[in-house]
Amino acid sequence: MNRAGFMTWLKDHFQRLSDDLLSGLPAGEDVVLNLEAEDSLFLRFNANRVRQNTEVEQIVLSLRLQKDGRSTQISRTLSGRFERDRDLGLALLREAREEIRALPADPHLVPLKNHGTSNAEFPGQLPEAAALVESVAATAAGSDLAGIFASGAVVSANRNSRGQNHWFASESFSLDYSLYDGRKAAKGLHAGPRWSEVEWKSNLDRTREQLLVLRRPVVAVKPGRYRSYLAPAAVSEILFTLSWGALSASAWKQGQSPFRKFADGEKTFSPKLHLRENFGLGLAPAFNGFGEVAPTVVNLIEGGERRELLTSSRSAKEFGLSSNAAGDGEAPRSPEILPGRLEEKNALKELGTGLYLSNLHYLNWSDPASARLTGMTRYACCWVENGEIVGPIKDLRFDESLYDAFGPKLIDLTTHAEIDPDVMTYGARQLGGRRVPGMLIDDWTFTL
Numbered sequence: 001m002n003r004a005g006f007m008t009w010l011k012d013h014f015q016r017l018s019d020d021l022l023s024g025l026p027a028g029e030d031v032v033l034n035l036e037a038e039d040s041l042f043l044r045f046n047a048n049r050v051r052q053n054t055e056v057e058q059i060v061l062s063l064r065l066q067k068d069g070r071s072t073q074i075s076r077t078l079s080g081r082f083e084r085d086r087d088l089g090l091a092l093l094r095e096a097r098e099e100i101r102a103l104p105a106d107p108h109l110v111p112l113k114n115h116g117t118s119n120a121e122f123p124g125q126l127p128e129a130a131a132l133v134e135s136v137a138a139t140a141a142g143s144d145l146a147g148i149f150a151s152g153a154v155v156s157a158n159r160n161s162r163g164q165n166h167w168f169a170s171e172s173f174s175l176d177y178s179l180y181d182g183r184k185a186a187k188g189l190h191a192g193p194r195w196s197e198v199e200w201k202s203n204l205d206r207t208r209e210q211l212l213v214l215r216r217p218v219v220a221v222k223p224g225r226y227r228s229y230l231a232p233a234a235v236s237e238i239l240f241t242l243s244w245g246a247l248s249a250s251a252w253k254q255g256q257s258p259f260r261k262f263a264d265g266e267k268t269f270s271p272k273l274h275l276r277e278n279f280g281l282g283l284a285p286a287f288n289g290f291g292e293v294a295p296t297v298v299n300l301i302e303g304g305e306r307r308e309l310l311t312s313s314r315s316a317k318e319f320g321l322s323s324n325a326a327g328d329g330e331a332p333r334s335p336e337i338l339p340g341r342l343e344e345k346n347a348l349k350e351l352g353t354g355l356y357l358s359n360l361h362y363l364n365w366s367d368p369a370s371a372r373l374t375g376m377t378r379y380a381c382c383w384v385e386n387g388e389i390v391g392p393i394k395d396l397r398f399d400e401s402l403y404d405a406f407g408p409k410l411i412d413l414t415t416h417a418e419i420d421p422d423v424m425t426y427g428a429r430q431l432g433g434r435r436v437p438g439m440l441i442d443d444w445t446f447t448l
Helices: 004-021 083-101 129-140 197-213 232-241 249-253 312-320 344-353
Strands: 029-046 049-067 070-077 117-122 142-161 167-180 183-194 224-230 275-278 297-302 334-336 354-359 359-367 372-378 383-386 389-392 397-401 410-421 433-446
Touching: 004 029, 004 049, 004 083, 004 167, 029 129, 029 232, 049 083, 049 129, 070 083, 129 142, 129 197, 167 389, 183 197, 183 410, 197 389, 224 344, 224 383, 232 275, 232 334, 232 359, 232 410, 232 433, 249 312, 297 372, 344 354, 344 389, 344 410, 359 397
Parallel strands: 117 167, 224 354, 334 433
Antiparallel strands: 029 049, 029 142, 049 070, 142 167, 167 183, 224 433, 275 297, 275 334, 354 383, 359 372, 372 397, 383 389, 397 433, 410 433
């Protein structure tokens, strides 16, 4: 398959296949088809050399059958050959019919409807493998670079027996890398729809500057509370953690949400905090697995106050709420924290004395009832005095309630916000990501 024609070919393949599978269904049966696919180039770097390269083309079809108040879903990988895929799809339908007979009725089942038609494509300008290797190796000469480059098309499509038809395709690249100096490492991420030599060099230069800072003597920082600046990558890690039920209507109603007190109106955040789902960023499709289309913007937190929770049609039916077309898991797919008034170039000056946190990891809820989050600092995190970086710190563990950190302790957010795309490649390349600014927070609590 020619990589340039993958999206065009796949769109025709899916339309033909779904036409066959959705036609002639008996009365009382409804089917929704979801297609997830990629055509990707992967290059793994170590010591600034390519150690592994491969191309992956995979297509996964998911078929959900509704009948007699029951529902079941089955998925299989397709071959890309029409006759074989049609036979496989028909076999899935037969398997679903057998399985559904043994299932109990679902009291919260939402019948399929026609949620319209949409078509969104975001073509990119991606480098060929040879050109990319030459560019990275030449620009990073003299550095110990390790990482993984992934590029190509990622597709999500949906059709159902009621007539809806949605298509979303995006071409992009990501180079998720680190620069090493012995055991010390500085983290970098270069990603987007179009490869640029100038932007890549600028990105690499910033990471090299961080690595130079790590050569300074380590500053011993004891556990305590410190004024802290969280770079966008660190804020993005926190925002990702909110996917674990914090913004879910179902988790709230079942008493499992870390933001339960916020959803109940007992707690609020800082008036400076604005969080929304923004499908206008083009990071993920606005339609979910049922083909329901969310508004382009769903305001979740405005000025620290609750506006909406992510609510699937199933949760809406079960709990008497209004759906905003969230997915089954009610996790944000394209979240955005709006910028503030702090100029990024003045971040260290406004920090004064405290901690600069470039990255966080191992995040988890330490006390969900109080929205208390724990995690570790990572990579180039530094001690700052009078607006100047003194040196790197040893890793610290933090434990902080977001009601405090995103509440009265939130000093400001930067005017600059960065898109942090999802670079997960476990099983398949993923759509989605987050757009976040940096945050200046007072008295961030470190326990170890």
